[in-house]
Amino acid sequence: MNISRNKSNIKMVLYSLLSAAQVSFVGTLIMSEVYAGLNSLNFGRIGQLYRNNPDVKRVHRAMFIFLVVQMLSDVINHNSMNNMLRGWAAIAVSLVIFTFMFRMFDDTPRIIIAFMCAEVVRMILFGNTDLEQDTSSLMEDYSLFKFRIAPITNYIILLITFYTYNKRKDMLTVAILMVYGLANVGLDYRSNGLFFLFGGLIIHFRRVLMHMTLARKIGLTIFVGIVFQILYMFYVHAVLSGEFGGKHAGDQLSETGNPYNPFSLIGQGRGEFFVAIEAVKDAPWLGHGSWATDEDNHYRSLMFKDLDKDKSRVLALNNSGVIPSHSVLLGAWVYGGVIAFLCMFYIFWLSLKRAFSLMMDERAMETPYYPLIVLFTVQLLWIFPFSPLPHIRSTLPLMIAFIITIYHSLQNDEEDEEEDLLPDNG
Structure with missing residues (x-):
């Protein structure tokens, strides 16, 4: 073993380390993807995965259907060969x-620790090579912390909380997550900060x-909503008065x-989200095709409709390209139509179903992986509706494979895996 x-x-x-190497082949191919x-490519092992973890087959089936309907959409839309x-x-x-992530975690979920350590080293040496072209240009105007430092410190915090929770230092784990979350909000990375703040609260009140x-949960939801609105108003006032936050938040x-x-x-x-809805309305059944071009900047102009005409035209031209979506769910619909959307939504639903089950499972709470499960769940709730479609080949496989593997490990009570899920006694 x-x-x-x-x-x-x-x-x-x-x-992880091979993610730093990229080649230009049908777009950008990262060497880690080749690896x-x-x-x-081991069909015998994949068959074993299907038996051990039926959700692997479900994810595979959804992704395969997505690929088929995307091909159909591209052919019918007469998409260019390069975009196809x-x-x-x-x-x-x-x-x-x-498939790779499911195979790795099926061997042992604990290898996520090796992965996070390697990611820290890779990003320190080579930077965050997963940056999208449109976001990399923002670093000059906005937050170095958001695009260069936070991807590293996120993994460091997850590693620290893995070990503090493993040693049953629950309050220290929560404190680390809450302080780091507040620091992120102050350093102009609001969404990332909220992930860790909500994660810390869930871990603290898990039992x-x-x-x-159900009645108490509804009451608690209303109470949390009111408290959140009050704190949010204080936050807005502090940012607008220049006492807190940064340039991006202020703008x-x-x-x-x-x-x-x-x-x-x-x-x-997230104006792209609402623009994507308009694009979906125009081609709801088969979508617009892969990397669909925004002809005459029609959809991008909608993003700037509230500005004066001259500024709107300039911004649309400077941001010309594909139809904007900035959503995994809507991006799939824009490119491949309603069936593609349903495939992504099914994976989203399946992942959250397993994740929420783990968050309420007392056995899962006893594993040192519980902080990772909670943080990944909170992030999934944001990534699917509000993050770009390329996340299906970057962040989502890691999170989904990890959550589903832990779920089935606890369900199956396999001796080797159960031993790997237990906390240290030290």
Whole structure:
């Protein structure tokens, strides 16, 4: 078992480090993706995965259907060959990475520690090579912390809380998450800060939540909503007065119609989400095709409709390209139509179903992986609706494979895996 674990650790470390190397082939191909493909081409092992973890087959089936309907959409939309191949390759690569991650965690969930350590080293040496082109340019104007430092410190905090929770230092674990979350909000990375703040609160109240009746949960939800709104109003006032936050937060809030309404802020900060809805309305059944071009900047112009005409035209031209979506769910619908959306929504629903089950499972609470489960769950709730489609080949395979593997390990009570899930007694 130790030899098998060591091999899995080495494979996971190599996968992480190879993410720093990229080649131009049907878009951008990362060498870690090639490595994942070479380690996934074992149909006997995949069959074993299906028997051990039926959800692997469900995820595979959904991704495969997504690929087929995307091909159909591209052919019917007479998409360019380059865009076709880029779209198909992205889905195929994500399917490969899902398979690789499921295989690795099936050996032992503990290799996520080796992966996070390797990620810290890789990003320190080579930077965050997963940056998208549009976000990399923002670093010059906004937060170095958000794009360079936070990806490293996130993993460091997760590693620290893994060990503090493993040693049953629950209050210290919660304190670390809460302090780090507040620091992120202050350093202009609001969404990341909220992930850790909500994660810390869930871990602190986990046993209370587990035994709550439905009526009490509804009451608690209303109470939390009121408290959140009050704290949010204080936050907005502090940012607008220059006492807290950074340039990005200040610019967003000043351009929001009603900055004290958090939904208005989401609408301003994730305008692509609502533009994608308009694109879906125009082609609901088969979508617009892979990397669909925004002809005459029609959809991007909608993002800037509240600005004066000259500024709106300039911003639309400077941001020309594909139809904007900034959502895994809506991005799949825009590219591949309603069936593609349903495939992604099914994976989203399946992942959350397993994740919520773990969050309320007393056995899961006893494992040192519980803080990771909680943080990954909170992030999934944001990534699927509000993050770009390429996340299906970057962050989502890791989170989904980890959550589903832990779930089935606890369900099956397999001796080797159960031993790996137990905390240290020290």
